[in-house]
Amino acid sequence: MILVDRLSDQRFAVSGARVMRVRDYLALDHGVRNRRVINLCQSYEYLSRGYYCSLLAAARAERVIPEADVLLDLNWKRLQKTARSELSPQIIDALAKSGHGPEQAPDHIDVYFGRTADKRFRQIAERAFDQFRCPILRLHLNRQDRKILREIEAPSLGQLDDSNLAEFEAALRAYLRGRVRKQGNVTPPTALVAILHDPDEVLPPSDKEALANFVQAASDLGAKAELITAKDFHHLSEFDALLIRETTALDHHTYRFAKRAVKEGIPVIDDPDSMLRCTNKVYLAELLRTHRIPAPKSAIFDKRRITEIAQQFSFPSVLKVPDGCFSRGVRKVKSPEHLNEVATEMFKNSELLVIQEYVETTFDWRIGVLGGEPIFASRYFMAPGHWQIVKHEDDGKSFEEGGFETVAVEDAPADIVSTALAAARLMGDGLYGVDVKETPHGPMVIEVNDNPNIDAGVEDVVLGMDLYRRIIAHLLGKIARP
Known part of the structure; x- marks a missing residue:
């Protein structure tokens, strides 16, 4: 749906899009859930018809551009300050790369759906559109100021001349490309x-x-x-x-x-909530403890408690930065003195650390969980001569991994699977990989990963293509339908 004040404002046809007058749109008694709405009103001022179009589209569960909060950001000049500070040096850098100085900058840069005809400023256009998602943006420049970006404006379609209009038309078509249903006998994709x-x-x-x-x-x-x-x-x-x-x-x-x-x-x-919950090991340790999910003894501490922690834990123990991944940011400490040395270094990048009891096993179970249900069960073996699944070399690029064995979920130990499910369900209903150690004292959750490995010939050994279809089907099932 393309909204304009007058039908004559839309001076070219767009296949697959319906053009509607603003007043007709405002008079509708309902919207179409998840429909894309492009608001091309002449004015986006606060409380104008253009503003109300974006506001109502959001209330109708339609996907509108620009959103009402973007219009407020554009109209409240103080909120542009950060964007101008970020983009100004990038504009100067783009000019320098093309062999020009600020004094040779144009008066303005026009951005249509994140695109601009001036090749020098293509990345600038994308970044401006990322921050202010508006169909038309005009970046006004001041050649005499080191903060070269003076103002960000959202012009109306009527302010574009014929050459600008041709550029806008091309950008609009590119923006919609892949979303417009093709004519003919080819069945369009459902999503x-x-x-x-x-x-x-x-x-x-x-x-x-x-x-x-x-x-x-x-x-x-x-x-x-x-x-x-x-x-x-x-x-x-x-x-x-x-x-x-x-x-x-x-x-x-x-x-x-x-x-x-x-x-x-x-x-x-x-989803971002799963990232927030899983990525940070401080959060995860506290969550598992609060819900009594079995896990190795652990503690969260700051630099003032290093000595106290050294007295509470036996050695070796495992020290973790909150957001390490793929065995990075995880160190094995062998003594109180080693703890002090390693923790002091790690505290340069994090206010808190997690220390965890070291539980030695030859492999970790990885239980894949999707929507609260198990979908694969793999054993990940430790890298040769190492205590972790992945051994990273000092060059930061080379690594060595242990082997694996994937079995049917029903063939994995029932207590391992049930413990993994209990941990994953604390995180949400997305896709997770729960690392569990099998010990004489029962299962122990080591980690819940929001972004588990799905590699060909590894996690898919049992289910094959059905593993991929189940993940995609779960995602498709969450798409809001009209």
Whole structure:
């Protein structure tokens, strides 16, 4: 749905989109849940018809651009201050890379759906659109000021001349590409799924073959999946669901993707709440203790309690930074003196640390849980001559892994599976990998991972393609339907 003040404002046809006058839209008694609405009103001022269109679209559970809070941000100049401070040096850097100084900058940069015709400022356009998701943005520049970005404005469609209009039309069509149903006998996909990955990641949660299996699984279910990367952030709203297959962290674009998906009404695995709960080992340790989930003895401490902790724990013990992953940020300490040395170094990057009793086993169970139900059971064996599953070399790039064995869930020890399910259900109803040690005293939960490995020939040994289809089907089942 494209909203305009007058039908004549929309000077070109867009296949697959309906154009409606603002007054007709405001008079509707209901919306269409999850419909995409592009608001091209002449004015976005507070309490204007344009503002009310965005406000009502959100209330009707429609996915509108721009959202009402974006309009408030644009109209309240103080809220632009941070954006101007961030983008100004990037604009100057873009000019320098093209061999120009600030004095050779244009008067303004026009941005249409995150795109601009000036190649020098393409990344600037994407970042501006990430912060102010508005169909048309105009970045006014001041060549005489080191903070070169003077103001961010949202012009109306009527302010564009013929050449600008052609650029806007191309950007609009690109923005809608892949979402417009094609004519003919080809059955359109029921949903478009984005799979976020990093092709350069050393230890990705899914290898290339597994990613291809996810794409095939979506096709098997009548949907379509596309692989995307971090640079596709401003395209996220074009999809119906998001599957993150890149190592997650809170201070990372994976978390921003998850947060954006939730704001857009797009179901996502991993959801931001699961990331928050699982990524931080301080939170996890306290959660397991509160709910009496069996786990190795652990404690959360700050630098003032190092001596006290050394008296409370036997050695060796395991020391963890709150947000380590893939065996990184985890150290084995051999004595009180070693604890003091390692903890002092780790405290440079974290206010709190977690110490955990060391439980020696030759393997860890990894129970995959989806929507509160087990979907795979694997044994991960320790790396040769090492106490962890993954042994990282000093160069930060090389690593060595132990072997694995995947069995049918019903063939895994029942107490291991039930303990894993109890831990996972504390996190949510998404996809988790629960690491459990099998000890003479019963199961012990070591970790709950929000982004578990799904690799071809490893976790899928028992279920095969059905594992991928179950994950995609779970995601598709959360898409809001009209």
